[in-house]
Amino acid sequence: xxxxxxxxxxxxxxxxxxxxxxxxxxxxxxxxxxxxxxxxxxxxxxxxxxxxxxxxxxxxxxxxxxxxxxxxxxxxxxxxxxxxxxxxxxxxxxxxxxxxxxxxxxxxxxxxxxxxxxxxxxxxxxxxxxxxxxxxxxxxxxxxxxxxxxxxxxxxxxxxxxxxxxxxxxxxxxxxxxxxxxxxxxxxxxxxxxxxxxxxxxxxxxxxxxxxxxxxxxxxxxxxxxxxxxxxxxxxxxxxxxxxxxxxxxxxxxxxxxxxxxxxxxxxxxxxxxxxxxxxxxxxxxxxxxxxxxxxxxxxxxxxxxxxxxxxxxxxxxxxxxxxxxxxxxxxxxxxxxxxxxxxxxxxxxxxxxxxxxxxxxxxxxxxxxxxxxxxxxxxxxxxxxxxxxxxxxxxxxxxxxxxxxxxxxxxxxxxxxxxxxxxxxxx
Amino acid sequence: xxxxxxxxxxxxxxxxxxxxxxxxxxxxxxxxxxxxxxxxxxxxxxxxxxxxxxxxxxxxxxxxxxxxxxxxxxxxxxxxxxxxxxxxxxxxxxxxxxxxxxxxxxxxxxxxxxxxxxxxxxxxxxxxxxxxxxxxxxxxxxxxxxxxxxxxxxxxxxxxxxxxxxx
Ligand SMILES: Cc1ncc(COP(=O)(O)O)c(C=O)c1O
Numbered sequence: 112x113x114x115x116x117x118x119x120x121x122x123x124x125x126x127x128x129x130x131x132x133x134x135x136x137x138x139x140x141x142x143x144x145x146x147x148x149x150x151x152x153x154x155x156x157x158x159x160x161x162x163x164x165x166x167x168x169x170x171x172x173x174x175x176x177x178x179x180x181x182x183x184x185x186x187x188x189x190x191x192x193x194x195x196x197x198x199x200x201x202x203x204x205x206x207x208x209x210x211x212x213x214x215x216x217x218x219x220x221x222x223x224x225x226x227x228x229x230x231x232x233x234x235x236x237x238x239x240x241x242x243x244x245x246x247x248x249x250x251x252x253x254x255x256x257x258x259x260x261x262x263x264x265x266x267x268x269x270x271x272x273x274x275x276x277x278x279x280x281x282x283x284x285x286x287x288x289x290x291x292x293x294x295x296x297x298x299x300x301x302x303x304x305x306x307x308x309x310x311x312x313x314x315x316x317x318x319x320x321x322x323x324x325x326x327x328x329x330x331x332x333x334x335x336x337x338x339x340x341x342x343x344x345x346x347x348x349x350x351x352x353x354x355x356x357x358x359x360x361x362x363x364x365x366x367x368x369x370x371x372x373x374x375x376x377x378x379x380x381x382x383x384x385x386x387x388x389x390x391x392x393x394x395x396x397x398x399x400x401x402x403x404x405x406x407x408x409x410x411x412x413x414x415x416x417x418x419x420x421x422x423x424x425x426x427x428x429x430x431x432x433x434x435x436x437x438x439x440x441x442x443x444x445x446x447x448x449x450x451x452x453x454x455x456x457x458x459x460x461x462x463x464x465x466x467x468x469x470x471x472x473x474x475x476x477x478x479x480x481x482x483x484x485x486x487x488x489x490x491x492x493x494x495x496x497x498x499x500x501x502x503x504x505x506x507x508x509x510x511x512x513x514x515x516x517x518x519x520x521x522x523x524x525x526x527x528x529x530x531x532x533x534x535x536x537x538x539x
Numbered sequence: 540x541x542x543x544x545x546x547x548x549x550x551x552x553x554x555x556x557x558x559x560x561x562x563x564x565x566x567x568x569x570x571x572x573x574x575x576x577x578x579x580x581x582x583x584x585x586x587x588x589x590x591x592x593x594x595x596x597x598x599x600x601x602x603x604x605x606x607x608x609x610x611x612x613x614x615x616x617x618x619x620x621x622x623x624x625x626x627x628x629x630x631x632x633x634x635x636x637x638x639x640x641x642x643x644x645x646x647x648x649x650x651x652x653x654x655x656x657x658x659x660x661x662x663x664x665x666x667x668x669x670x671x672x673x674x675x676x677x678x679x680x681x682x683x684x685x686x687x688x689x690x691x692x693x694x695x696x697x698x699x700x701x702x703x704x705x706x
Contacts, residue, residue, distance in 0.1 A: 117699050125699045127690065135703050150591055160577075162586040164688030172691060180693030191694035358578035366654055368680065371693060 119186065119302065124399050127181025139178040141392045145169050161356055161364075161376060171380050175388040179395050183322075183332045186301040186398070187314050190337025191371040193379060194330065194391060198297060198317025200384030201331030202226055203233075205293060205315060208370070208378050209346070210261040212238030217252050218264040220245055220503070221272035222295070224491070228498055230264075249280040256288050261345070262313075263290065267306060267445065268298035270481070271455050271491050271515045273429045275441035282310030289343045297321075297482070298451045302405045309445065312339040313370075320482025321451075324397040324404050328390040333374060337367040349373065404484070404520060409449030411526065412518040418527050419456050424464075424534040426512065430454035452518040453481045455491075458537055461512045465490055468514065468537035474521065474529040486519035486526050542657040542675050550666055553673055555697060559685045561649060561671055562678075565624045569616055569647070571600045571638055572629035575607050581629040581653075582608070584679040593682055598623060616641045627651045627678055635661035643668030651678055 117125070128139045147166040149155035157163035166172050180192040195201040210216055218230055220243040230241035240259075244251040252263055263285045265276045278294060285292040291312035296304060300321045306314050316322055318330035341349040342362045349369055352358040356376070361369040379385060386394075397404075409432070416430040428435075431442035431450040442450040458465045469477050475486040479494055492511050518526065544552075553561065568588065573581040585608055588597050598619050601612040613619050616626065616638075626642040628635060628651065635658035642650050643664060649671035652661065657674050665672045673681075683689045684696045687704075 121699065125701070126695070129698065129700055130703045132687065132704055137701075154591055157586060157590045160586075162583050163590045163592050164683055164691045165592075166691055172693070174691070177691055177693055181690055181695055184693065184695035185697075189695065191689075191692065193693055352578060359583070360578070364578075364580045364583055366677070368692075368694065375693065 120402050122182070122185045123302075123401050126185035127178040128395070139175060139392065139395055142169075142174045142388050144173075144388075161359065161372070169388065170383055170385045171375060173385075173388050173391070175395075176386050176391040179386070179391040179398070180332065182395065182398055183301070183316075183318075184334050186305075186401075187296075187334040188301075188305050188307045188336075189314065189334035190367055192332050192334040193371055193374045194318075194332045194386040195379070196331065196384040196386055197329045198295075198315070198319055198331040199225060199229060200382070201315040201317070201333045202295070203229065204374060204378040204382060204384060205313060205333050206230075206234055206239060206262075207382065208348075208374050209291070209293075210234075210239045211348075213259065214261045215240040215242055215257070215259045216262045216264055217242045217244060217255055217260060219243075219247050219266065219269065219274075219276070221247070221269040221274050222264075222266050223270040224498065226266075226295070227503065247274055247276045247281070249277060249284045252281060253284045253287075256284075256290070260288065261290055262293050264293045264295070266295040266298065267304055268431065268451055268453070270298060270453070271509060271513065273431055273436070273438060273454055275431055275438040275445060275450065277441055278306050278309040278311055278445060282312075285312070286310070289340075289345050291339050298453050299446055300401060300405055300451075302402050303409070303446045303448050303451060307334070307336045307338075312336050318394050318397075319480070321405065321408070322397055322401065322482075323394045324401065324482065324484060325393070326480060326483035326485065328393045330386050330390050330394050332386075333371075335370045335374075337370075339370070341369055353377075405451075406448070407520045408452035408518060411520065411523045412452035412454065413449065414523045415516070415518050415526055415530070416454060416456075419530065422531070422534060424459050424538045426457040426459045428454070428456040430456075453515065454518075455513050455515045457510065457512040458514055458534065459512075460537065462492075464537040465512050465514055468533050471533035471536040472529055473532070474525055475516075475519075475533075481515070481517035483517065484520045486521060486529075487517040489515050491515055542655055544657055544675065545659050547659050547662040547666070550662060550672060553671070555684075558673065558676070558681050561625075561673070562682055562685065565595065565649065567596045567598070567621055567623040568625045568627050568678075569598045569600055569619055569623035570627045570629070571616070572634075573599050573601060573607055574629075575601075575604050580677075584627075584629075584653075584677065587679045587682075592686065592688055596621075616645050616647075619645070622646050625649045625651055627653065628656070629653050630656075632656055632658050636664055639664035639668075639670075642670060649673070651676070653677060654680070 158165040431438035639661035
């Protein structure tokens with residue numbers, strides 16, 4: 112114990128992962144158990160009433176999952192984290208913690224298609240209204256906020272639009288209305304951008320992507336800054352007595368720890384979207400090499416984007432790491448190490464050549480994921496975004512010739528070779 | 540919840556290391572102003588300190604209650620059967636200097652002023668009486684930070700240590 116400010120790489124390996132207290136196991140053990148034996152009845156009562164910390168049941172908390180949560184909180188610069196079974200459930204639990212029937216929130220429309228549908232359809236069915244704003248212009252967010260609005264939402268790098276959110280300006284807009292800013296930072300990871308440093312209040316991830324990094328586990332995580340004033344009058348659930356916990360009030364009892372405590376002991380408890388211990392273990396293994404992998408992903412992405420920009424069979428490349436990108440300036444501000452490794456480009460000849468290009472790739476995998484050590488590719492208009500109307504598609508920044516690439520950690524020469532030969536075939 | 544932290548001459552807020560050392564040295568704690576109501580934060584903290592998570596001897600000072608959580612309440616700090624190592628206060632800011640004076644008078648070693656509370660006057664009294672001082676911190680959260688509780692709730696403890704913990 113001391114007051115040293117440990118570096119990012121050190122925390123990626125050590126935070127939340129001290130030697131196991133029972134056995135001394137150095138690596139975080141997989142606590143593959145549903146439940147934990149109480150010391151006695153009083154111990155049980157104290158833990159159930161949130162008066163004492165402890166493990167009860169893996170739906171609510173599990174030591175392997177806790178190690179992942181603490182590590183993420185440390186890397187994000189937040190106060191604490193709650194892990195979830197997927198990125199989608201991280202979003203759903205956050206919305207359920209902040210909003211009720213009759214409330215609204217404001218979100219960019221240039222977000223992952225699955226999130227767009229959940230916000231629009233599933234949350235809509237529960238009476239929570241998503242107000243979609245085109246792009247990330249902070250003024251457009253400001254314009255549709257009213258008394259019913261409980262939070263602002265956007266992705267740090269839009270999937271697949273590639274737009275970069277102006278986090279600090281959006282945070283000012285949110286705070287001027289006493290509501291939090293929620294950022295999906297999946298495409299950046301805390302190594303490339305820590306939204307809390309720029310004023311965001313809640314950061315969430317699909318840990319399925321770069322955090323795990325090896326394409327082996329679905330998972331999600333929500334991290335809160337510990338700085339938001341939940342007692343400002345707009346969040347009665349944070350300040351009024353909670354019947355299921357003997358009338359305690361989250362804000363009064365837990366202060367800066369209130370949001371994460373509520374998210375775990377209400378939303379995770381009730382909705383049950385918990386991360387499995389084995390998946391938490393695999394995500395922890397991923398985090399340990401996150402800085403090195405992200406440096407490699409970014410370096411390869413820059414090489415690949417420049418190559419494509421100069422390729423005769425490519426009509427456009429939309430990567431914020433390229434100087435030609437309209438998002439380059441914001442990318443430099445928020446992600447000076449580089450804006451990740453997921454971007455889009457257009458194959459000349461449109462829809463048909465695009466399909467031929469994808470079918471001709473040999474090394475790069477055609478699948479519906481991003482953020483893997485392997486290079487991945489997809490054609491959004493016919494897959495991830497096919498459930499959206501043409502209008503929603505366009506407002507989400509998707510075109511019919513658009514191919515999304517997630518650049519992996521293979522030798523860059525091999526990635527370039529594969530792209531080149533497939534582009535040649537697509538044009539013939 | 541947040542307080543304005545006015546400067547106290549000659550005192551800096553104790554660091555994480557210093558807070559841990561203070562908790563490790565402390566065996567007996569007098570809790571001043573604990574509520575008998577189960578939903579109150581002070582009652583929560585008391586329950587935690589009495590639970591198997593912690594290893595302190597706890598005394599309650601509360602002039603209007605006879606008993607809290609099955610333990611007797613004393614009318615004032617000077618009525619306690621022992622000199623507590625620490626006085627842990629949950630009273631409103633205006634009342635803090637008075638508690639500080641009493642803590643010095645009985646010879647306590649430290650004054651811990653709870654989360655959301657800050658008093659320059661009480662601080663000066665405690666420091667003049669050579670008491671160790673913590674303000675605007677929750678003793679439950681600080682204890683849990685170093686003893687695994689916060690970790691089990693997904694919070695960042697800031698603790699990195701590859702030595703095996705001696706529980
Ligand atoms: C930006 C973004 N957020 C959230 C999700 C959903 O995450 P998951 O698939 O882990 O539920 C995805 C998945 O593609 C995503 O790309």
